[in-house]
Amino acid sequence: MTPPPSRSADGLRGLPDTQRSMRRRNLARVMHAVSAEGPLSRAAVAASTGLTRAAVSTLVDDLVRWDLLEEYGPGRPPAAGRGRPGSALAVSDRGPVGIGAEIGVDHLAVCAVDLRGTVRARAELRGANRGRPPETVLADLALRVRRVVEECGGRGLWPAGLAVAVPGLVARDSRILDRAPNLGWPRTDLGALLPGAPPLSVDNEANYGGLAELWLDPGAPRDFLHVSAEIGIGAALVVDGRLLRGTHGFAGELGHVPVHPDGPACRCGGSGCLERYAGEDAVLRAAGLDPGEGRSSLLAERAARGDRTALRALRGAGTALGIALAGAVNLLDPRAVVVGGELAALAPWVLPPLEEELSRRTGGRDCPVSASRLGKEGPLLGAAHSVVRAVLDDPACVTERS
Amino acid sequence: MTPPPSRSADGLRGLPDTQRSMRRRNLARVMHAVSAEGPLSRAAVAASTGLTRAAVSTLVDDLVRWDLLEEYGPGRPPAAGRGRPGSALAVSDRGPVGIGAEIGVDHLAVCAVDLRGTVRARAELRGANRGRPPETVLADLALRVRRVVEECGGRGLWPAGLAVAVPGLVARDSRILDRAPNLGWPRTDLGALLPGAPPLSVDNEANYGGLAELWLDPGAPRDFLHVSAEIGIGAALVVDGRLLRGTHGFAGELGHVPVHPDGPACRCGGSGCLERYAGEDAVLRAAGLDPGEGRSSLLAERAARGDRTALRALRGAGTALGIALAGAVNLLDPRAVVVGGELAALAPWVLPPLEEELSRRTGGRDCPVSASRLGKEGPLLGAAHSVVRAVLDDPACVTERS
Numbered sequence: 001m002t003p004p005p006s007r008s009a010d011g012l013r014g015l016p017d018t019q020r021s022m023r024r025r026n027l028a029r030v031m032h033a034v035s036a037e038g039p040l041s042r043a044a045v046a047a048s049t050g051l052t053r054a055a056v057s058t059l060v061d062d063l064v065r066w067d068l069l070e071e072y073g074p075g076r077p078p079a080a081g082r083g084r085p086g087s088a089l090a091v092s093d094r095g096p097v098g099i100g101a102e103i104g105v106d107h108l109a110v111c112a113v114d115l116r117g118t119v120r121a122r123a124e125l126r127g128a129n130r131g132r133p134p135e136t137v138l139a140d141l142a143l144r145v146r147r148v149v150e151e152c153g154g155r156g157l158w159p160a161g162l163a164v165a166v167p168g169l170v171a172r173d174s175r176i177l178d179r180a181p182n183l184g185w186p187r188t189d190l191g192a193l194l195p196g197a198p199p200l201s202v203d204n205e206a207n208y209g210g211l212a213e214l215w216l217d218p219g220a221p222r223d224f225l226h227v228s229a230e231i232g233i234g235a236a237l238v239v240d241g242r243l244l245r246g247t248h249g250f251a252g253e254l255g256h257v258p259v260h261p262d263g264p265a266c267r268c269g270g271s272g273c274l275e276r277y278a279g280e281d282a283v284l285r286a287a288g289l290d291p292g293e294g295r296s297s298l299l300a301e302r303a304a305r306g307d308r309t310a311l312r313a314l315r316g317a318g319t320a321l322g323i324a325l326a327g328a329v330n331l332l333d334p335r336a337v338v339v340g341g342e343l344a345a346l347a348p349w350v351l352p353p354l355e356e357e358l359s360r361r362t363g364g365r366d367c368p369v370s371a372s373r374l375g376k377e378g379p380l381l382g383a384a385h386s387v388v389r390a391v392l393d394d395p396a397c398v399t400e401r402s
Numbered sequence: 403m404t405p406p407p408s409r410s411a412d413g414l415r416g417l418p419d420t421q422r423s424m425r426r427r428n429l430a431r432v433m434h435a436v437s438a439e440g441p442l443s444r445a446a447v448a449a450s451t452g453l454t455r456a457a458v459s460t461l462v463d464d465l466v467r468w469d470l471l472e473e474y475g476p477g478r479p480p481a482a483g484r485g486r487p488g489s490a491l492a493v494s495d496r497g498p499v500g501i502g503a504e505i506g507v508d509h510l511a512v513c514a515v516d517l518r519g520t521v522r523a524r525a526e527l528r529g530a531n532r533g534r535p536p537e538t539v540l541a542d543l544a545l546r547v548r549r550v551v552e553e554c555g556g557r558g559l560w561p562a563g564l565a566v567a568v569p570g571l572v573a574r575d576s577r578i579l580d581r582a583p584n585l586g587w588p589r590t591d592l593g594a595l596l597p598g599a600p601p602l603s604v605d606n607e608a609n610y611g612g613l614a615e616l617w618l619d620p621g622a623p624r625d626f627l628h629v630s631a632e633i634g635i636g637a638a639l640v641v642d643g644r645l646l647r648g649t650h651g652f653a654g655e656l657g658h659v660p661v662h663p664d665g666p667a668c669r670c671g672g673s674g675c676l677e678r679y680a681g682e683d684a685v686l687r688a689a690g691l692d693p694g695e696g697r698s699s700l701l702a703e704r705a706a707r708g709d710r711t712a713l714r715a716l717r718g719a720g721t722a723l724g725i726a727l728a729g730a731v732n733l734l735d736p737r738a739v740v741v742g743g744e745l746a747a748l749a750p751w752v753l754p755p756l757e758e759e760l761s762r763r764t765g766g767r768d769c770p771v772s773a774s775r776l777g778k779e780g781p782l783l784g785a786a787h788s789v790v791r792a793v794l795d796d797p798a799c800v801t802e803r804s
Contacts, residue, residue: 179765223649235733239646246735247625250767253732258763260663261725270728270763323663326672327729330655331637333648361660361672363581365652 023059026051027395030059031091034069035115035392039088060089067095067158068115068395091115096160096391096398097152099198100384101141102205103166105130105182105231108137110144112152112159113384115391117216121151131184134177138193145197159198160391160398163383164190165205167232172249175202181267182232201386205379206252207243209340210236212374212382215389221335225328226372227254227321228379229343231280231291237332255279257324277320280342286313296342303349314349321350322357325369329362340372347371425461428453429797432461433493436471437517437794441490462491469497469560470517470797493517498562498793498800499554501600502786503543504607505568507532507584507633510539512546514554514561515786517793519618523553533586536579540595547599561600562793562800565785566592567607569634574651577604583669584634603788607781608654609645611742612638614776614784617791623737627730628774629656629723630781631745633682633693639734657681659726679722682744689715698744705751716751723752724759727771731764742774749773 015023026049033048034040040048046056063069070092097112097120106128112121123144129137141164149159168180175191190202210226213236226236233255237244244251255275256268263272276282281291287299287310302310325337337358343350355369372378391398417425428451435450436442442450448458465471472494499514499522508530514523525546531539543566551561570582577593592604612628615638628638635657639646646653657677658670665674678684683693689701689712704712727739739760745752757771774780793800 221649237733239641244641244646244734247623247737248735248767251733251735253735256732256763256765257729258725259660261661268763268765270765273763323660324729327659327726328733330658331639331653331730331733332646333650333653333655335649361658361670361675363658363670363672365650 024394024396026055027059027063028393030056030063031068031392031395034089035091039072039090041088045089063395066395066398067092068391068398070094093118094156095158097121097157098384098387098391099145099148099159099162100208100380100382100387101145101162101164102380102383103129103137103141103164103183104205105167108141108144109380110141110148111380111384112148112157113381113388114157115388117385117388119381119384120155120157121148123147129183134183134185134188135193138190142194142197145194149198161201161387162194162198163201163203163208163386164194165208165379165383166190166202167205167230167234169250169253170202170204172245174249175200177202178250203383203386204234204252205230206234206236206254207245208380208382208386209234209372209374209378210238210243210252210382211386212378213338213340213372214238214241215385216381217373220338223335225325225332225334225337226378227325227337227339227341227343229278229280229321229339229341230376231275233275233279233321233341235328237334239332254324254328257327259320259323274320274324278317278324278343283313283317286316288313296345300346303346311349314346315353317343317346318350318353319357322354323361325354325358326361329358329365329367333365334367337367337369338372339369340374340378341376344371344375426796426798428457429461429465430795432458432465433470433794433797436491437493441474441492443490447491465797468797468800469494470793470800472496495520496558497560498790499523499559500786500789500793501547501550501561501564502610502782502784502789503547503564503566504782504785505531505539505543505566505585506607507569510543510546511782512543512550513782513786514550514559515783515790516559517790519787519790521783521786522557522559523550525550531585536585536587536590537595540592544596544599547596551600563603563789564596564600565603565605565610565788566596567610567781567785568592568604569607569632569636571652571655572604572606574647576651577602579604580652605785605788606636606654607632608636608638608656609647610782610784610788611636611774611776611780612640612645612654612784613788614780615740615742615774616640616643617787618783619775622740625737627727627734627736627739628780629727629739629741629743629745631680631682631723631741631743632778633677635677635681635723635743637730639736641734656726656730659729661722661725676722676726680719680726680745685715685719688718698747702748705748713751716748717755719745719748720752720755721759724756725763727756727760728763731760731767731769735767736769739769739771740774741771742776742780743778746773746777 029049033045042056046053069089072088093114093116097114100111102109108125110123111119114120166177167182169178177188206228209228213226214220222241224238228234235252235254256273258272259274260272264276265271266273266276284291431451435447444458448455471491474490495516495518499516502513504511510527512525513521516522568579569584571580579590608630611630615628616622624643626640630636637654637656658675660674661676662674666678667673668675686693
């Protein structure tokens with residue numbers, strides 16, 4: 001792994017604690033202003049943040065030195081094309097990137113997103129991870145991470161952190177995959193299995209999917225329930241613009257909400273859980289497809305052709321989702337429900353029975369359901385953007401990570 | 403209704419906005435310090451709040467003048483008995499009271515709680531409210547409120563506000579009972595039907611029950627799910643010490659979480675909802691008792707005698723609660739579940755099957771279940787205390803309400 005270039009923290013060194021934390025907050029205010037409204041002149045940054053021009057100048061000097069901002073001279077408009085006369089500041093597209101990774105039940109994916117939110121590199125590997133030893137899967141993942149980091153390095157980009165989305169439970173602020181019945185893995189410490197990786201964070205894929213929705217869809221409400229439906233089904237509960245994580249960090253286990261409590265046994269130890277009716281494997285089986293080979297795209301094809309078995313399977317999945325979501329909506333009263341993951345691509349067939357069931361069981365409460373525009377990409381993008389946002393929220397963190 | 407004595411806001415008048423809000427915050431700091439640690443000398447209040455002695459003195463002068471604090475001279479220890487040498491400040495037991503009221507499906511209750519948290523007056527009326535016109539029920543309630551306020555008046559206490567707990571949905575910051583299927587009422591504006599009452603707030607009974615748990619049980623965690631099980635079943639979701647209200651204010655509708663989706667129709671329009679299995683009426687019916695006459699106490703008696711039908715009915719209720727709570731715990735990952743309301747008295751029979759079902763369906767996650775020590779009193783006490791806490795949080799509010 002190419003080490004990122006060294007960045008000195010001159011502007012912070014030697015400051016007493018209160019001044020240092022004030023300075024860190026001001027660095028974040030400048031970064032956020034330029035990120036949201038840039039390109040901006042230094043004077044415009046001062047006006048937008050309420051800081052003095054002199055303060056802005058010293059803050060900008062640090063941010064430019066750390067590769068977080070770029071300054072364009074007069075007559076040389078920034079790449080974004082929204083140039084203003086005079087010199088202008090823009091968020092750098094040659095500085096740090098957030099590396100996002102996803103461990104799926106049947107794929108691995110890695111991407112790098114720069115501070116402007118653009119995906120700059122990507123790697124993928126299809127193939128079942130269920131039952132494979134975690135060491136082997138993580139070695140595969142580490143190789144893809146290295147490739148993406150190297151590709152970025154060739155463009156002057158360096159990784160500010162790596163965030164890994166996993167299909168299972170992760171305790172708050174931990175890097176340990178506590179339980180992942182759909183992978184069939186024991187408790188796995190990703191920190192130990194990804195040595196030499198950029199600074200690492202790990203979270204449930206539905207959580208990253210929900211955050212991607214919140215951050216990347218300009219129309220997203222501040223309170224919503226994001227459903228991430230793959231082989232496992234998870235949810236992210238966004239309340240007032242923040243993720244509700246639960247006491248242990250295990251909130252959002254929608255897949256194990258009982259739908260028909262006397263139904264078939266589930267890997268979790270319960271029975272009749274939502275996953276047994278609306279998880280990808282269950283739906284493929286109900287449609288007469290072998291989960292080992294069949295894919296949701298094949299199911300969509302058949303449904304589009306009017307195949308009755310496929311349509312019945314999708315209707316069943318939608319109804320089961322509607323029952324589980326009726327419970328969730330009655331409990332949480334979200335503004336909206338957004339369905340992501342594999343099932344997002346099946347929305348034309350899944351959403352109508354889902355909405356019918358939900359509406360009937362929630363007293364006609366107004367809670368619109370839609371398919372995520374990010375589809376299956378949500379968790380991966382959310383992971384990468386979580387690193388980018390951490391840099392925007394505390395730009396000085398890059399001096400500690402170097 | 404006796405109008406409260408007039409209280410002038412001298413200390414606040416003429417101050418610019420920022421100073422006024424700073425002063426209001428400091429008044430609250432002093433009130434909370436005395437409430438939590440009192441009796442305290444002025445010097446001890448200064449030490450506890452970090453305010454200067456001079457500042458404390460002018461703040462205390464206002465709080466004493468407004469009847470919120472009492473000062474005892476040297477040699478005259480305050481009633482609480484934890485006297486210190488020298489003069490001491492204590493929260494007043496002769497100033498404002500919070501009036502709590504509860505509209506139950508088969509009872510009305512009103513109480514007054516002083517700033518020390520002591521219940522000072524109480525009135526009750528048993529009898530079915532279901533199907534009675536809201537106007538009649540609220541006239542009955544208003545009469546009890548007047549009696550309680552008059553009884554308080556005789557002891558030098560005056561109402562700072564009235565909070566009404568209702569068995570139905572109330573939109574955020576509204577005084578309108580939006581839907582109450584168990585009362586059979588149409589949309590009802592309590593503000594319009596309680597003219598001349600003290601400043602009014604209205605909320606779902608489960609919310610007030612959950613807040614009572616949070617405020618009155620010193621061992622309550624900051625994250626828990628409070629179940630309020632009467633004829634209707636509601637829940638309060640407490641997350642990080644705050645009530646999760648939902649977008650419209652309708653969060654916590656545990657009673658309409660589907661338990662057996664193909665089960666009997668429910669008043670809500672759905673079917674197989676938790677209330678159809680664990681609501682008081684349903685349990686009494688399952689035990690062969692007429693809900694019109696039978697009461698949970700009779701059921702407890704029979705269960706204690708080993709009556710098989712009663713035991714089976716209670717086991718069924720516990721199992722149904724366990725299924726619905728399994729969904730809620732999987733979604734929310736609370737630290738604990740507390741069961742209140744009528745079912746709290748039936749805990750010895752309801753909790754074991756509930757816990758068994760819950761544990762099996764949540765992967766053995768650690769989420770202890772207990773019966774509320776407040777039992778059926780939770781919502782009424784929570785309502786009254788919500789008024790008291792509003793006074794502690796902003797003591798100057800009493801100058802505006804007079």
